[in-house]
Amino acid sequence: MSQDKPLNQSLFEAPPMGEQERMIEAILFATAEPQSKKQIEDRLPHGCDVSEALVHLRKRYEGRGVHLVKVGDGWAFRTAGDLGFLMQKESTETRKLSRAAIETLAIIAYHQPVTRSEIEEIRGVSVSRGTIDLLLELEWIKLGRRRMTPGRPVTFIVTQEFLDHFGLESPRDLPGVKELRDAGLLDNRPPPGAVPGVLKSDDDGSAGEEPDDFDADDDDQDDMFG
Amino acid sequence: MSQDKPLNQSLFEAPPMGEQERMIEAILFATAEPQSKKQIEDRLPHGCDVSEALVHLRKRYEGRGVHLVKVGDGWAFRTAGDLGFLMQKESTETRKLSRAAIETLAIIAYHQPVTRSEIEEIRGVSVSRGTIDLLLELEWIKLGRRRMTPGRPVTFIVTQEFLDHFGLESPRDLPGVKELRDAGLLDNRPPPGAVPGVLKSDDDGSAGEEPDDFDADDDDQDDMFG
Amino acid sequence: MESQTHIDGATQARLAAESLVVDVDGYEGPLDILLTLARTQKVDMRKISVLELSVQYLKFVEEAKKLRLELAADYLVMAAWLAFLKSRLLLPPDPSDDGPSGEELAAHLAFQLERLEAMRRSAAKLMARDQLNRDFFARGLPEDVTRKRNVVYKATVLDLMQAYAQIRTKDEFTPLHMEERKSVFTMEQALERMKSLIGHAMEWGTLQQFLPDGWQNDPKLRRSATASTFAAMLELVKEGKLDLRQNEVFAPIEVKKKDG
Numbered sequence: 001m002s003q004d005k006p007l008n009q010s011l012f013e014a015p016p017m018g019e020q021e022r023m024i025e026a027i028l029f030a031t032a033e034p035q036s037k038k039q040i041e042d043r044l045p046h047g048c049d050v051s052e053a054l055v056h057l058r059k060r061y062e063g064r065g066v067h068l069v070k071v072g073d074g075w076a077f078r079t080a081g082d083l084g085f086l087m088q089k090e091s092t093e094t095r096k097l098s099r100a101a102i103e104t105l106a107i108i109a110y111h112q113p114v115t116r117s118e119i120e121e122i123r124g125v126s127v128s129r130g131t132i133d134l135l136l137e138l139e140w141i142k143l144g145r146r147r148m149t150p151g152r153p154v155t156f157i158v159t160q161e162f163l164d165h166f167g168l169e170s171p172r173d174l175p176g177v178k179e180l181r182d183a184g185l186l187d188n189r190p191p192p193g194a195v196p197g198v199l200k201s202d203d204d205g206s207a208g209e210e211p212d213d214f215d216a217d218d219d220d221q222d223d224m225f226g
Numbered sequence: 227m228s229q230d231k232p233l234n235q236s237l238f239e240a241p242p243m244g245e246q247e248r249m250i251e252a253i254l255f256a257t258a259e260p261q262s263k264k265q266i267e268d269r270l271p272h273g274c275d276v277s278e279a280l281v282h283l284r285k286r287y288e289g290r291g292v293h294l295v296k297v298g299d300g301w302a303f304r305t306a307g308d309l310g311f312l313m314q315k316e317s318t319e320t321r322k323l324s325r326a327a328i329e330t331l332a333i334i335a336y337h338q339p340v341t342r343s344e345i346e347e348i349r350g351v352s353v354s355r356g357t358i359d360l361l362l363e364l365e366w367i368k369l370g371r372r373r374m375t376p377g378r379p380v381t382f383i384v385t386q387e388f389l390d391h392f393g394l395e396s397p398r399d400l401p402g403v404k405e406l407r408d409a410g411l412l413d414n415r416p417p418p419g420a421v422p423g424v425l426k427s428d429d430d431g432s433a434g435e436e437p438d439d440f441d442a443d444d445d446d447q448d449d450m451f452g
Numbered sequence: 453m454e455s456q457t458h459i460d461g462a463t464q465a466r467l468a469a470e471s472l473v474v475d476v477d478g479y480e481g482p483l484d485i486l487l488t489l490a491r492t493q494k495v496d497m498r499k500i501s502v503l504e505l506s507v508q509y510l511k512f513v514e515e516a517k518k519l520r521l522e523l524a525a526d527y528l529v530m531a532a533w534l535a536f537l538k539s540r541l542l543l544p545p546d547p548s549d550d551g552p553s554g555e556e557l558a559a560h561l562a563f564q565l566e567r568l569e570a571m572r573r574s575a576a577k578l579m580a581r582d583q584l585n586r587d588f589f590a591r592g593l594p595e596d597v598t599r600k601r602n603v604v605y606k607a608t609v610l611d612l613m614q615a616y617a618q619i620r621t622k623d624e625f626t627p628l629h630m631e632e633r634k635s636v637f638t639m640e641q642a643l644e645r646m647k648s649l650i651g652h653a654m655e656w657g658t659l660q661q662f663l664p665d666g667w668q669n670d671p672k673l674r675r676s677a678t679a680s681t682f683a684a685m686l687e688l689v690k691e692g693k694l695d696l697r698q699n700e701v702f703a704p705i706e707v708k709k710k711d712g
Contacts, residue, residue, distance in 0.1 A: 314598050
């Protein structure tokens with residue numbers, strides 16, 4: 001990007017830390033989207049210590065009306081949660097999600113990366129195409145890697161937008177995630193032997209155990225997401 | 227400040243000044259438009275002293291990366307003036323010259339001064355305005371003297387920038403056709419005895435050998451380059 | 453009011469099942485129903501009695517049948533499976549069967565219910581969090597970063613020379629190519645010529661004798677005429693009009709009109 005600074009740039013020393021902090025403050029104030037360290041670094045003069053400056057800056061805004069928050073690998077200023085009532089005019093009506101969509105989202109967040117048939121196994125019903133599409137459209141989920149099992153099913157993971165929306169630094173900060181893990185409820189536990197209907201095998205989205213129409217759906221998906 | 231408040235409001239105490247500051251900070255951060263004192267007041271709990279809070283808040287941001295500024299009768303956060311450069315993202319893209327451009331440039335370099343219609347004659351296709359403009363913009367070519375023939379067409383010659391870019395001391399440093407052939411850059415088929423019109427001697431671009439119809443074309447050109 | 457107090461346990465269970473059945477559209481499949489039934493046991497999900505749950509579910513399916521409600525296939529599949537599970541749990545294990553035991557199957561069902569319950573709770577907790585643009589906000593007036601794009605064009609002397617060489621090559625050799633055609637005696641020409649000469653070839657004669665005038669001395673012209681004349685002769689041999697022979701390698705090629 002802006003790497004092509006003149007060669008003599010190394011002749012200039014990095015600005016003092018206070019100045020670096022100011023610069024990052026200005027950059028993050030000016031952008032609504034979280035910015036990664038790399039993105040910030042690219043815009044600062046050579047030799048800046050973005051990590052350290054961010055630590056200082058975060059501290060500076062502690063207890064203020066605006067906070068510096070970490071979102072995935074990005075950083076952003078966000079208003080303090082307790083002051084939301086002041087911003088009624090700004091608040092946007094979020095689409096009311098169906099119970100299926102909310103559950104599917106939660107399952108993806110807690111179990112990611114997770115295949116569609118794993119979601120179905122957990123919910124006990126098939127997941128409609130529309131539900132997945134809606135979550136993709138909201139940019140709260142995206143495709144992860146394909147699972148290396150027969151059929152190579154796609155997996156879903158949550159996005160930075162999801163983390164930003166729910167004020168999470170990482171998926172590890174999901175409420176109760178540790179308890180769930182300790183209780184073994186996030187484990188992939190294959191059912192013993194043959195179990196009928198919705199009770200499918202956990203660890204693959206292989207075609208074998210699914211009704212045919214699921215496969216058709218999955219094929220469509222492949223087409224869509226290449 | 228505490229004029230005409232409703233009677234019952236005195237029952238509720240205004241939040242402490244630090245809290246009022248936080249609230250205004252959040253409001254001005256999140257709103258898309260500068261907010262007047264009145265607008266701010268309307269959003270705050272009763273009894274807040276917006277003017278005083280703004281004074282504190284403005285002071286707090288003094289010397290920071292963003293400032294609290296008055297815009298008309300509204301208040302807003304803005305990037306500190308000295309950090310405006312951070313809001314520009316420079317990117318450099320290296321592109322290859324199009325074949326038309328490199329051929330045109332080569333002809334100008336080898337035949338200068340040369341008119342547009344001579345270039346077209348040599349290339350065998352017309353030269354687009356964009357190609358010439360690009361080369362002019364790159365400051366690799368410039369206008370030479372007008373040809374003293376009917377229509378007085380403009381000629382193009384290469385510039386000092388051209389020589390600098392290509393590491394040449396003078397246009398004469400460009401290897402001639404014979405050298406090109408010796409270097410294997412030209413097909414090694416035996417040269418024919420007679421060379422038709424357009425193939426002029428390498429080291430001069432004299433006008434003497436041009437057919438008459440160049441001039442007719444050049445009339446049009448003068449209109450274009452005026 | 454009063455009548456309600458007289459309702460016995462069995463009726464209560466029946467009513468509960470009935471309301472479930474009537475409301476079956478509100479449920480998301482058999483697992484959802486099972487979870488609802490499990491909650492009526494009012495115990496920790498880990499201590500749930502799968503056997504009792506199976507009985508409850510089968511009763512629910514019975515009620516649905518009585519009410520002549522059509523249940524989707526997966527509800528019936530679950531009923532069949534639970535009936536099977538119930539029998540496994542009640543009967544002593546069959547030593548010849550190496551499939552999973554009733555306890556294992558029951559444990560897995562309990563796990564599924566617990567997991568679904570946990571996910572529901574987690575989903576609720578997630579949605580209860582402060583949300584962007586509802587409880588907290590991003591910068592309302594982002595300052596656009598102006599993008600300045602510098603385009604650097606790259607070209608080297610070599611590019612320049614190659615481009616020029618290409619133009620010059622094109623110019624130089626187009627006319628030459630046309631000239632070269634003059635020193636070529638084409639096969640069409642040779643065939644035309646041979647056809648007119650065939651009548652005279654009653655005796656064996658060498659190929660050389662058939663070359664056109666003016667093509668014998670210049671080596672370049674002779675090569676071209678020899679090649680095309682030979683090709684023309686082969687063509688005529690194929691048509692059965694000529695005989696061709698060569699006594700040994702590199703010996704002269706001889707030709708004569710085909711007999712008869």
